[in-house]
Amino acid sequence: MDFLLWVRGPAFDVAVAIFLIGVVARLFEILLLGRKPLHSEPKGGEFGNGMAEIFKRSVPLPDIVKRGAVTLVGGYVFHIGLFITIFLFVPHIELINSIFGVRWPGLPNPVVDGVTVVTMVAMVVLLVHRLLQPVKRMLSGFEDYLTWVVTFLPILTGWIAYHRLVNPYPLILGIHILTVELLLIVLPFTKLMHAFTLFLSRWYNGAVYGRRGVQS
Template sequence: MDWTEILRFSRGPLLHVAMMIFIVGMSYRLVKVILLGWERDRAANKGSKLWGVILNYLKGLLVLPFIPWVRRTFRNNALTFIAGGLFHLSLFVVLAFGTAHILVWKSLFGISWKSLPTPVVAFFSAAGIISLIVLLINRLTHPVLKLLTKLPIWINWVMVFLPMITGFIMARHLWFRYEVIFSLHLISVSLLLIWIPLGRISHFLFYFFSKTIHGAQAGKRAIMP
């Protein structure tokens, strides 16, 4: 099999089409959610919406994840919380500070920044993969989760796991020829991009949307979000 040709295809047309589907799909999903309808908010404006939004993000992203024991979610299910948190943190570190990914953002948005040292990114990459495996085992063994998990969730897991594992193998130069694993990584990323608007992974965008709305609502009422 000519992997140089496959790489050319996956770096070019395949990724291009996947990105197009991703953009159309996510715009569609977002608009559909926004236009579901809004309840009229009759509360008087007692505080600042902006401040509410800022507080909500600070609390949700910077404070609570690092003092998890104050939350009931953590006390009831520490494993999901830690593995899930580590997975999301790792994903962020690898995508935002991995050298190869920075080059992707640079080509797409024209901006670039310093990458983290490779061993640090490799550590987070491994941590993310291990967390994902732990979460899978948990899902396979937990009696309630097993009942709740349907086919789309298993597909979600595979779709996220494949780019991560192929990316790790590629970055560490393990086992495969570079063009082979590079192609596999790009193919899995393309599949993920196509899958995201169809499934629950779209929460990566909706999370920020709902976090903003909740923050604004709480800010308006001058209460802690």
């Protein structure tokens, strides 16, 4: 019980603090580098095209779908799965409500349970693909496997806790929360930061090409 109190209390506060400070620091680190002023006569708008690109980029180009099928399908499934398990699981919504005082309807537990399994399967497929596909294997280093582990653990431990596969329950719940804290601490300083910088990158890309009046 002490363990659960600790992970819910001081450990949680520390993890959230590192996460928030880390993300803000990383964003500043990027944005402070700035951009050189542009003098060429623009052919299209920057801001609107950049904003549009943030959404348009979510749809892959048809040509790449076949060649990158595993990555794309696996990536979509696990990102959507991650979203559902984190934000549409009723106990999670209750937690968020207890902190921020906002709530939204969740999905029935059995549905989230199924989604969790699918998410884990997708992640395992992607890991195997990373180990086997020459390009991904070449690109991958310690960080790529570390981030996979810290993303996978909360899902796995949450699923185990939900099914009461480990006793006592407070122990597995504590481990689940601890893995989430690990994820929060690691996120700002690894490629997981793409959860935030993705919007910047897509905007810059869309803005540059939009300004030139060509599709991005």
